[in-house]
Amino acid sequence: MNTSVTEIPVRTITGKETTLAAYKGNVALVVNVASKCGLTPQYKGLEKLYTGYREKGLVVLGFPANDFAGQEPGTNEEIQTFCMESFGVDFPMFEKIAVTGEGKHPLYKALIAAQPTATAEKPGEFREQLRGYGMPTTEEPEVLWNFEKFLLSKDGAVVARFSPETTPTDPVIVKAVEAELAK
Numbered sequence: 001m002n003t004s005v006t007e008i009p010v011r012t013i014t015g016k017e018t019t020l021a022a023y024k025g026n027v028a029l030v031v032n033v034a035s036k037c038g039l040t041p042q043y044k045g046l047e048k049l050y051t052g053y054r055e056k057g058l059v060v061l062g063f064p065a066n067d068f069a070g071q072e073p074g075t076n077e078e079i080q081t082f083c084m085e086s087f088g089v090d091f092p093m094f095e096k097i098a099v100t101g102e103g104k105h106p107l108y109k110a111l112i113a114a115q116p117t118a119t120a121e122k123p124g125e126f127r128e129q130l131r132g133y134g135m136p137t138t139e140e141p142e143v144l145w146n147f148e149k150f151l152l153s154k155d156g157a158v159v160a161r162f163s164p165e166t167t168p169t170d171p172v173i174v175k176a177v178e179a180e181l182a183k
Contacts, residue, residue: 006156013093027180034072034146043087045168060091114158116141
Protein backbone atom coordinates (compact mmCIF):
# COMPACT_ATOMS: atom_id res chain seq x y z
CA MET A 1 0.00 0.00 0.00
CA ASN A 2 1.07 3.56 -0.65
CA THR A 3 1.59 4.79 2.90
CA SER A 4 1.93 8.39 1.76
CA VAL A 5 -1.83 8.39 1.04
CA THR A 6 -3.45 5.52 2.87
CA GLU A 7 -1.73 5.92 6.23
CA ILE A 8 -2.51 9.64 6.68
CA PRO A 9 -4.84 10.14 9.66
CA VAL A 10 -8.34 11.36 8.83
CA ARG A 11 -11.58 11.50 10.78
CA THR A 12 -15.00 10.32 9.73
CA ILE A 13 -17.77 12.90 9.72
CA THR A 14 -18.75 11.62 13.17
CA GLY A 15 -15.22 12.20 14.50
CA LYS A 16 -13.81 8.65 14.48
CA GLU A 17 -10.08 8.54 13.75
CA THR A 18 -9.13 6.33 10.81
CA THR A 19 -7.03 6.20 7.63
CA LEU A 20 -7.80 5.27 4.05
CA ALA A 21 -6.07 1.96 4.79
CA ALA A 22 -9.48 0.95 6.17
CA TYR A 23 -10.52 0.64 2.51
CA LYS A 24 -7.61 -1.58 1.44
CA GLY A 25 -8.65 -3.88 -1.36
CA ASN A 26 -11.23 -1.42 -2.69
CA VAL A 27 -10.95 1.05 -5.51
CA ALA A 28 -11.61 4.49 -3.99
CA LEU A 29 -12.86 7.74 -5.48
CA VAL A 30 -11.84 10.58 -3.15
CA VAL A 31 -13.88 13.76 -3.68
CA ASN A 32 -13.85 17.17 -2.02
CA VAL A 33 -17.52 18.06 -1.67
CA ALA A 34 -19.65 21.10 -0.81
CA SER A 35 -23.33 21.61 -0.04
CA LYS A 36 -23.91 25.04 -1.57
CA CYS A 37 -22.09 24.80 -4.89
CA GLY A 38 -23.42 24.76 -8.42
CA LEU A 39 -21.86 21.29 -8.64
CA THR A 40 -23.60 20.00 -5.48
CA PRO A 41 -26.03 17.90 -7.58
CA GLN A 42 -22.99 15.69 -8.28
CA TYR A 43 -23.78 14.08 -4.91
CA LYS A 44 -26.55 12.24 -6.78
CA GLY A 45 -24.07 10.94 -9.36
CA LEU A 46 -21.55 10.00 -6.68
CA GLU A 47 -24.20 7.98 -4.85
CA LYS A 48 -25.29 6.36 -8.15
CA LEU A 49 -21.70 5.39 -8.94
CA TYR A 50 -21.19 4.07 -5.41
CA THR A 51 -24.43 2.09 -5.42
CA GLY A 52 -23.73 0.66 -8.85
CA TYR A 53 -20.19 -0.50 -8.13
CA ARG A 54 -19.82 -1.00 -4.38
CA GLU A 55 -20.55 -4.73 -4.60
CA LYS A 56 -17.67 -4.94 -7.08
CA GLY A 57 -15.30 -3.10 -4.72
CA LEU A 58 -15.72 0.66 -5.25
CA VAL A 59 -15.95 3.08 -2.36
CA VAL A 60 -16.62 6.80 -2.73
CA LEU A 61 -15.06 8.93 0.02
CA GLY A 62 -16.43 12.44 0.54
CA PHE A 63 -14.33 15.17 2.13
CA PRO A 64 -16.30 18.38 2.72
CA ALA A 65 -14.24 21.54 2.22
CA ASN A 66 -15.11 25.21 2.58
CA ASP A 67 -12.20 26.43 0.45
CA PHE A 68 -14.13 27.74 -2.52
CA ALA A 69 -16.42 30.75 -2.13
CA GLY A 70 -17.61 29.58 1.30
CA GLN A 71 -19.75 26.88 -0.30
CA GLU A 72 -19.50 24.46 2.63
CA PRO A 73 -20.27 26.60 5.68
CA GLY A 74 -22.02 23.94 7.77
CA THR A 75 -20.82 21.89 10.70
CA ASN A 76 -20.03 18.22 10.19
CA GLU A 77 -23.41 17.31 11.67
CA GLU A 78 -25.22 19.76 9.34
CA ILE A 79 -23.30 18.43 6.34
CA GLN A 80 -24.15 14.84 7.21
CA THR A 81 -27.84 15.68 7.62
CA PHE A 82 -27.90 17.63 4.35
CA CYS A 83 -26.23 14.80 2.40
CA MET A 84 -28.57 12.15 3.75
CA GLU A 85 -31.78 14.16 3.44
CA SER A 86 -31.06 15.82 0.10
CA PHE A 87 -29.23 13.08 -1.80
CA GLY A 88 -29.53 9.86 0.23
CA VAL A 89 -25.74 9.72 0.56
CA ASP A 90 -24.68 6.34 1.90
CA PHE A 91 -21.00 6.46 0.98
CA PRO A 92 -18.45 7.29 3.70
CA MET A 93 -18.13 10.98 4.59
CA PHE A 94 -15.31 12.60 6.52
CA GLU A 95 -14.82 15.69 8.64
CA LYS A 96 -14.57 19.02 6.89
CA ILE A 97 -10.97 19.75 5.89
CA ALA A 98 -8.99 22.25 3.82
CA VAL A 99 -7.96 20.96 0.38
CA THR A 100 -5.98 24.02 -0.70
CA GLY A 101 -4.00 26.86 0.82
CA GLU A 102 -1.75 26.98 3.86
CA GLY A 103 -4.05 24.81 5.99
CA LYS A 104 -4.29 22.07 3.35
CA HIS A 105 -4.82 18.66 4.92
CA PRO A 106 -1.87 16.24 4.54
CA LEU A 107 -4.13 13.85 2.60
CA TYR A 108 -4.67 16.44 -0.10
CA LYS A 109 -0.97 17.35 -0.13
CA ALA A 110 -0.25 13.69 -0.89
CA LEU A 111 -3.05 13.30 -3.45
CA ILE A 112 -1.93 16.38 -5.37
CA ALA A 113 1.74 15.36 -5.24
CA ALA A 114 0.86 11.92 -6.60
CA GLN A 115 -1.38 13.26 -9.39
CA PRO A 116 -0.61 16.93 -10.12
CA THR A 117 -2.84 17.29 -13.19
CA ALA A 118 -6.57 16.66 -13.49
CA THR A 119 -8.08 15.09 -16.58
CA ALA A 120 -10.62 17.40 -18.20
CA GLU A 121 -12.60 17.14 -21.42
CA LYS A 122 -11.68 20.74 -22.22
CA PRO A 123 -8.61 21.63 -20.09
CA GLY A 124 -8.71 25.15 -18.69
CA GLU A 125 -12.32 25.82 -19.71
CA PHE A 126 -13.82 25.38 -16.23
CA ARG A 127 -11.14 27.64 -14.70
CA GLU A 128 -12.06 30.32 -17.24
CA GLN A 129 -15.78 29.88 -16.50
CA LEU A 130 -15.10 30.40 -12.80
CA ARG A 131 -13.07 33.51 -13.52
CA GLY A 132 -15.89 34.73 -15.75
CA TYR A 133 -18.18 34.54 -12.71
CA GLY A 134 -15.65 36.60 -10.74
CA MET A 135 -14.50 33.60 -8.69
CA PRO A 136 -10.87 33.49 -7.63
CA THR A 137 -9.21 30.29 -8.79
CA THR A 138 -6.18 28.31 -7.75
CA GLU A 139 -3.34 27.48 -10.09
CA GLU A 140 -2.21 23.98 -11.01
CA PRO A 141 -1.40 21.68 -9.37
CA GLU A 142 -3.82 22.85 -6.64
CA VAL A 143 -7.38 21.55 -6.46
CA LEU A 144 -9.39 23.88 -8.70
CA TRP A 145 -12.84 23.72 -7.09
CA ASN A 146 -15.36 21.57 -5.27
CA PHE A 147 -15.95 18.05 -6.60
CA GLU A 148 -12.46 17.37 -7.94
CA LYS A 149 -11.96 13.61 -7.91
CA PHE A 150 -8.95 11.36 -7.23
CA LEU A 151 -9.08 7.65 -8.13
CA LEU A 152 -7.09 5.23 -5.97
CA SER A 153 -6.25 1.67 -6.94
CA LYS A 154 -6.95 -1.31 -4.69
CA ASP A 155 -3.47 -0.93 -3.19
CA GLY A 156 -3.93 2.79 -2.51
CA ALA A 157 -1.93 4.24 -5.41
CA VAL A 158 -3.34 7.47 -6.87
CA VAL A 159 -4.01 6.48 -10.48
CA ALA A 160 -6.15 9.32 -11.86
CA ARG A 161 -7.51 12.77 -11.13
CA PHE A 162 -10.61 14.32 -12.68
CA SER A 163 -11.59 17.98 -12.92
CA PRO A 164 -14.61 19.24 -10.96
CA GLU A 165 -16.94 19.57 -13.94
CA THR A 166 -16.39 15.91 -14.91
CA THR A 167 -19.50 14.29 -13.46
CA PRO A 168 -19.21 11.03 -11.50
CA THR A 169 -21.14 9.12 -14.16
CA ASP A 170 -19.13 10.56 -17.07
CA PRO A 171 -17.83 7.70 -19.25
CA VAL A 172 -14.20 8.71 -18.59
CA ILE A 173 -14.68 8.15 -14.83
CA VAL A 174 -16.79 5.02 -15.23
CA LYS A 175 -14.21 3.52 -17.61
CA ALA A 176 -11.35 4.31 -15.20
CA VAL A 177 -13.27 2.83 -12.24
CA GLU A 178 -14.10 -0.32 -14.20
CA ALA A 179 -10.49 -0.71 -15.33
CA GLU A 180 -9.24 -0.51 -11.74
CA LEU A 181 -11.91 -2.88 -10.47
CA ALA A 182 -10.89 -5.41 -13.15
CA LYS A 183 -7.27 -5.52 -11.88
